[in-house]
Amino acid sequence: MPVVAAFAVPHPPVIVPGVGRGRERGIAATTAAYEEVARRVADLAPDTLVISSPHTASYLDYLHISPGRGAHGDLSDFGDRADGSSVTYDEEFVAALCEEAAAAGIPAGTRGEKDPALDWGVLVPLHFIQARLGTDRFKVVRMGLAGFSPIEHYRLGRAVRDVAERLGRCVVYAASGDLSHKLSADGPYGFAPDGPVFDEKVCEAFAAGDFLSLLTLDPGLSERAAECGLRSFQIMAGALDATPVRAELLSHEGPFGVGYGVAAFTPAGPAGSDPSRALEPAYQAWHEERLAATRSAEDAFVRLARASLEARVRTGERLRLPDDLPPELTGRRAGAFVSLKKDGRLRGCIGTIAPTRPSLAEEIAANAVSAGCHDPRFPPVTADELPELVYDVDVLGEPEPVADRAQLDPARYGVIVSAPDGRRGLLLPDLDGVDTVDEQLRIAARKGGVSLTESGVRIERFEVVRHL
Structure with missing residues (x-):
């Protein structure tokens, strides 16, 4: 059987009452949308739920698939030990997926797991789905993300689709991931103008089922928005490769400064029946055109x-x-x-x-x-x-001493943080995702192994001429 549905879901622990303790009422639209997702999953009664999470084991050069018979996790890191989940892994599916990935040249597999416990990117979706469907009605395949290109993540999703068909599994895909973490000044990561822009673009893509836009979204925008879900959504897109879909944006909100989007994608025809939605050729054409334009400039x-x-x-x-x-x-x-x-x-x-x-x-x-x-x-x-x-x-200009942090501007000046014994850390200006002086100084100090509170620390600033 093919992938019968796919859902993009966020993972705010605060949505679980044992963590939120009343604050979950502030994201009521997300809760309602999650309940609808859980209802649909229960109606589909899948054999296997495939979940990708940015908080599962992740490596720059390897897409991790959780090994073993199963796992357990709870939300004790968020003050709620009582809420947790246990799952049984679909070991046959995992083995077949590793084989499929190897045959396709995708660096993916079960090596390198350091902590088998379920992470909150998986626990939050399971909180809703298991409440509707129970814990023993389906098995799970759990995957992390990697530092690869969008198309490598997409290919892993396509491998999920192919394995589901080969094994005859009824599979639901859950792409766990939050949107921008920089939607408001009072949020945990502050505000960046690109935060709302990122959320708007992703939600437009969700509503239209425009998966190519998820693959070609500007990486700089994603970095500046401090998102965590895009690569998870890209794997999801691959799980519906060449398949016509009915797309629904069920909710979007960001009351705590983090964007939470819930979307549903239901196949509207047989898997592989819509060549226009086989996106790898279109992505490669876009990618090559972009590289050629960059090089010519x-x-x-x-x-x-x-x-x-x-x-x-x-x-x-x-x-x-x-x-x-x-x-x-x-x-x-x-x-x-x-x-x-x-x-x-x-x-x-x-x-x-x-x-x-x-x-x-x-x-x-x-x-x-x-x-x-x-x-x-x-x-x-x-x-x-x-x-x-x-x-x-x-190309760096001459460094000059800084007497007051008001003289710093991370968009204009780089910084050098130096200790009396010669330890020194530098950070260039105008970097994606570095929006505040405090953030800039903290990163520069960490690079040099310097504490900003130790005696005799010196701060310098410099300008650069950037050639692209």
């Missing part, structure tokens, strides 16, 4: 960074600097940072605060290689990744 600074890393990765040799570089690169010295992104996510960033090479050109060339090959947070860039990379080059 690169200036000499970015072209030099790209050429330097590509030479090292492909040949193992250092790039011989071109003879036609402009004087701004060859005739001056400055510190510079080179940042790499892949699918909108950081893939490496290395730089120098002050010049260490005879020219800015040599500074950029060396730092590009370091960003791609020696950033300890990431494995070295491979030749296959080179066409996918997007480069930023930041």
Whole structure:
């Protein structure tokens, strides 16, 4: 059997009365929509409920599928030990999904689980569904997210669909994920203008069943909105690949500064019967057009960074600097940072605060290689990744001391936080998701292993010229 329904659902623990203790009345529309989802799931009586959650084990380079016979979890981290759930995993489905993913070249499987307990991204949907359907009427497949592109998440969803059909399972898919966490100044993460914009775009896509928009949403917008559910929704979209759907936005609200959206997607025809909804070709065309436009707009600074890393990765040799570089690169010295992104996510960033090479050109060339090959947070860039990379080059101005935090602005100035013993952390300006001075200083201090409260801490600011 195919996937018979899919639902996008949020996971605010406060919606569970034992956690909310009355505050759950503030999200009554979400509660009502969740009750409707649970009613529909109970009516469908699925054999297997597949749930993806951003709070299940997640890795940059691996999509985790929970192993074993089952698991239990509760909401004690939120002050409610009494509310929890136990599930039995569909081990046959998990094994088949791992095989299907391997055959499709998707890095996914059951390795690397450190904590088997159910997370709140799973517990909140189960709170409603098990109340309607009971705990023994269905089995569960539980999946995390990864640092992969939207299409890799989509492909895993398509594998879910294919396994459901192969095993003859009646499957319901639940994509657990909140929308923006930056909808109001008094919310837990503050306000960002892109928060409401993100919610509006996702809710429009939910209402229209426009899954391509979920795959092509601007990664920068997602980062600035501080969302957690988009990749979960992208897997869900793949579970309905090439399938006509009836889409319903059941509710959306954000009274606590976090966006909660509930949507339902019901197949309106046989799985695979609508080629226009097989979205991988359309996504790939969009992706290639976007990369080509980015590359065609690169200036000499970015072209030099790209050429330097590509030479090292492909040949193992250092790039011989071109003879036609402009004087701004060859005739001056400055510190510079080179940042790499892949699918909108950081893939490496290395730089120098002050010049260490005879020219800015040599500074950029060396730092590009370091960003791609020696950033300890990431494995070295491979030749296959080179066409996918997007480069930023930041040329640093002279740092100047800061006597008062009012002199800082995370959109305009980078910061350097230094301790008397030489520990030092730096953060560039105008970064997605870094909206406040406090946030900027906290990140910079953490990078340098510096406490902002220790004696003798010095703060400096600097401006950059950013080349994209």
